[in-house]
Amino acid sequence: MIHSQKTSYFSGASNGQPDGKPEYQAALSRCMQRLREILPVAGLRNPKIGRDDNTWAWCDGPDWVMGFLSGELWLAYQLTGDTVFSNAAQARRGAFRQMLDNRKAQDHDLGFVFSLSCVAQWQLTGDQTARSMGIEAARALVSRFREDGQYIQAWNPVGPHDREQATFANGRMIADTIQNLALLHWAHRETGIADFREVADMHEATSLRHLVREDDTTFHTFCFDPATGAPLRGETHQGYADASCWARGQAWLIHGFANCYRVTGNPASLDAAVRLAGKFEDLLGDTAVPVWDFALPTDGTHPVDSSAAAVAAAGALMLCTLVPADQAPRWAALGYRILDGLLIDCDLTKVDGAQGFLAHGAGHVPAGRGDAMLPYGDYYFMEALMRAQGHTAFFW
Secondary structure (H helix, E strand, C coil): CCCCCCCCCCCCCCCCCCCCCCCHHHHHHHHHHHHHHHHHHHHCCEEECCEEEEEEEEECCCCCCCCHHHHHHHHHHHHHHCHHHHHHHHHHHHHHHHHHCCCCHHHCCCCHHHHHHHHHHHHHCCHHHHHHHHHHHHHHHHEEECCCCCCEECCCCCCCCCCCHHHHHHCEEEEHHHHHHHHHHHHHHHHHCHHHHHHHHHHHHHHHHCEECCCCCCCEEEEEECCCCCEEEEEEECCCCCCCCCCHHHHHHHHHHHHHHHHHHHHHHHHHHHHHHHHHHHHHCCCCEECCCCCCCCCCCCCHHHHHHHHHHHHHHHHHHCCCCHHHHEEEEHHHHHHHHHHHHCCCCCCCCCCEECCCCCCCCCEECCCCCHHHHHHHHHHHHHHHHHCCCCCC
16 A cells, blocks of 8 residues: 655745656656667557566557657657657657558547657657648547537447447547547647637537536546437446546546646636546545546555556646646645655566556456556656656647
């Protein structure tokens, strides 16, 4: 069990930035060294999930997780200016082109893929091809918008050869998608095209209306009548039960609502982020790394999810820069508490032979993937460490 840390490392400065700790900068440096070590092994491959020996299994084609290593590489380049990182990130662009050319490979996670690859490259290098690919991805994401229910369709109904999957996917939104709205907000800023901003705003409003419960816990998914758009019910896909609170879903929404507020200034977004972060804090109890679903007892018998912790830490540390100054220390403390827990129990950056940053990620527990390195856990760990050191420039 990881106990909460009561020490504050927040100055309460008027700029709302956390002070961080030397341990976080040291961990960030280890992450960048790990990236240097993995590049000759990875080549052009992208991590999918960790194996038992803490090496990576690689994506075997277009995959929603394939942008996270690129995101880490662009962050490392941003921090160091070392072209080893930018060259490795840019070399991966062919895989993202393949996704854009294959509509069946596209789903609601286009933002994860392209914000952390092409948008990052455009922002840091001014590469016009990267910009064009990012806008193309945003158009594909907008095309998934269901006007009847005002949400972005999550997964693809795959057609007559798999009616069970089609029935499951059609009319379904999920919590994860809020992270992908950043691609639409970026595309709106770049082009001035209203559709990008309007779709992002409508999906966010629907997420607040149907994914967030009255007690500030969240559904993972919500179903609509595919024909009429009428709201039907909340469910889970990766959580313990429909009425439970999947930890990573709660974390996605904290980070996502906070980022939407950062971009739009909509007070409802900030209010949602604060309420969900407060609930996450309550549900953690005296631990720092959550169990994979908050409906489960924190008695050490259930898998924890380091990826949910990393996302929540990054969200809390973003939140402390957005709220009034007198509220900021609470969210900085939450972010530090979670980071400290990750460094105590999940840090692989000191483990020889490990290829990722974090152990104990719960990828999809109901499907049997309950304890592994996860590329998204690694990316958000790096982002959270940077936010803890006062960095504010990211690709969202």
